[in-house]
Amino acid sequence: MKALVALILLVHLPTHEAVPAALPAPLRCDDPESEAAAEVAVSYINGHSHHGYKFALNSIDNIRVIPQGLNNDIIFLELDLLETTCHILSPTPLANCTVRSFTEHAVEGDCDVKLQKLDGKLSVLASKCHSREDSREDVARLCPDCPLLASLNNTEVLTAVTAALNDHNGRTADAYLRLLEIGRAKIQYHPVHIVSVEFAVAATNCSVQEAKDNVGACQLLPDDQSNFGFCIASMVMRPLQDLKVDCQLYGHQPGVIYSQPGHDTSAGLLPSVVQGFTNHNLRLSHNNPVASESSSSEFPISMLLAKSVAKRAVAEVAQHDKVPRPVGFVPPPPPPCPGKIRHFKI
Incomplete structure (x- = not known):
């Protein structure tokens, strides 16, 4: 009799089907x-x-x-x-x-x-x-008088970079610096004609005095001794010429190397610069690994x-968002993407 009652109770117990686990919610851009x-x-x-x-x-x-x-x-x-x-x-x-x-x-x-x-x-x-x-x-539209980016192979840009590097090397007794690449350049025409440049440099195995005697023998330091740096310069072209240069060497950084272009870098120019580019394109400078x-x-x-x-x-x-909203209006939640803008949108 007890076995019969137990069997009846088992028959009437509710059955629970397996419920598949819920998929995780899609990631939001700001998660x-x-x-x-x-x-x-x-x-x-x-x-x-x-x-x-x-x-x-x-x-x-x-x-x-x-x-x-x-x-x-x-x-x-x-x-x-x-x-x-x-x-x-x-x-x-x-x-x-x-x-x-x-x-x-x-x-x-x-x-x-x-x-x-x-x-x-x-x-x-x-x-x-x-x-x-x-x-x-x-x-x-925002700044009518702001100078714009100039081509990195612009004649005035190259003149300013050459003058700035010569000026720095002429005022130091340290290692002779060689141009690696021009990073940025801008030319302002009014009210004063000014060429502003930024360029990367590296120390060579020559002192400035040794470079004066035979600059062609000066080579960049090997990777295990490399010393890279960066210069900012502005050159007033007219009405009176004036030059301001500030160069900083970073010191040796283990593991940091400069990817040399496949041709002479004495001018510090990449193939893209010769074509008149105004900035180093990530597509051109970045290589995907295997x-x-x-x-x-x-x-x-x-x-x-x-x-x-x-x-x-x-x-x-x-x-x-510029449209007036009625009183009590509750805006919808932000979309999953795109995410917040940290600086400004171009």
């Missing part, structure tokens, strides 16, 4: 996990760029996560970066580098980065970047197209 991935990506981009300046994160435009298995995700990021005042050879941490202001004729970098998160560790598999200067019309993941160089087409869509969405939201 801590997204920020962490972006930080790794920016560090990687700066660490693998060998010309121009360090770039800082301005916004995360899009993020896509594709699970690959247990504790293994592939992450696609779209990043908007801005050029800083720190040359890529500078030992200054990125956190201490100043983003160039809008009126300094800012340069924006767009990057698509593919990362892997394996057992909680993030690593970059591949990246594609390019950079561009802000439009001259935008700068002139990734450990088979499809590391592939990016989904939807991701490559999303950047322009995201930028249009930001503009549309900004336009809608």
Whole structure:
């Protein structure tokens, strides 16, 4: 009898079907996990760029996560970066580098980065970047008198760089400095004609006196002794010529090397400069490594197209925010992407 009662109770017990585990919510561009991935990506981009300046994160435009298995995700990021005042050879941490202001004729970098998160560790598999200067019309609209970026092979720019380097070498008893590359140049015509230049330098194995006797024998120091530096100079061309130069050597930095172009660098110019470029393009200076993941160089087409869509969405939201709202209006929550803008949008 007891066995019969137990059987009846078992029959009437409620059955519980297996409920599949809920999928994690998609990452928002401003989530801590997204920020962490972006930080790794920016560090990687700066660490693998060998010309121009360090770039800082301005916004995360899009993020896509594709699970690959247990504790293994592939992450696609779209990043908007801005050029800083720190040359890529500078030992200054990125956190201490100043983003160039809008009126300094800012340069924006767009990057698509593919990362892997394996057992909680993030690593970059591949990246594609390019950079561009802000439009001259935008700068002139905000600051009509601000000088704009000049071509790095402009005759006046080359004259100013040569004069500045000769002036510095002529006033020091230390190592003779040689030009590595011109980083930036601007020319102001009114009310005074001024050429402003920034350029990277390196110490050679010659003293200034030895260079006077035979400059052709002066070579850059080997990698294990290298000493890079950076110069800022302004040269008044008219009405009276005047020159101000400030050069700083960083001291030897173990592991930091300068990627030499495939031709004579006595002029400090890259092939891109000869074509009249005004800034060192990330696409030209950044090389993707051989990734450990088979499809590391592939990016989904939807991701490559999303950047322009995201930028249009930001503009549309900004336009809608100008429309008067009724009393008690509660704005909708921000979209998952793009994320917050840390500095300004070009």
